[in-house]
Amino acid sequence: MDAIKIQIPSLSENIRIIESFIDNAKEKYQFDDDIYGNIMIAVTESVNNAIVHGNKSDKSKNVDLSLFLEKSQIRFTIQDEGEGFNYDNLPDPTAPExxxxxGGRGIFLMKNLCDEVKFEDQGKRVELSFYID
Known part of the structure; x- marks a missing residue:
């Protein structure tokens, strides 16, 4: 299993580093454009959530992003240093109210763009999976 890791301080402008990381992964692993678009939106949204909500934009706290390539899927884990959140009790962003x-659309987007979304460690770590076969 191939793995690549990157760590960034919690500053919103570091999202462009994440975008470059994903661009490099696309070149290295040659994944399709449709998957690439989903990965770009879901992973940058997740990292942004980790920066803003998890680490409260505290630049002394980091966000870790790891990419794991397996035979039939590409998996990203995003980890922050925050206190976590109750991911089982999120309001439905499509409800009229x-x-x-x-806010509230990021996780909804992630769930719709990824094949699998898993929250771990009280929500401080999220795992996004995309099937590539």
């Missing part, structure tokens, strides 16, 4: 709210 939530449509106008600015």
């Amino acid at each position: 939530n449509l106008e709210k600015p």
Whole structure:
């Protein structure tokens, strides 16, 4: 199993480092454009959540991103140094009362773009899986 890891301080402008990381992975592993688009949106959204919500944009705290390539899937884990959150009790962003709210769409997006989303360690670690076969 191939693995690549990167660590960034919790600054929103570091999202571009994550975008480059994903671009490099696309070149290295030659995944399809449709999967690439889903990966780019889901992973950057997850890292942004880790920066803003997990680490409260505290630049002394880091976000770790790991990529694991297996035979039939590519898996990303995103880990923050925050306190976690209750991922089983999230409001539905498609419910009429939530449509106008600015937040709450990131995890919904991730669940729709990934083949599998798993939260671990009280929500401080998220695993995003994409099937590549």
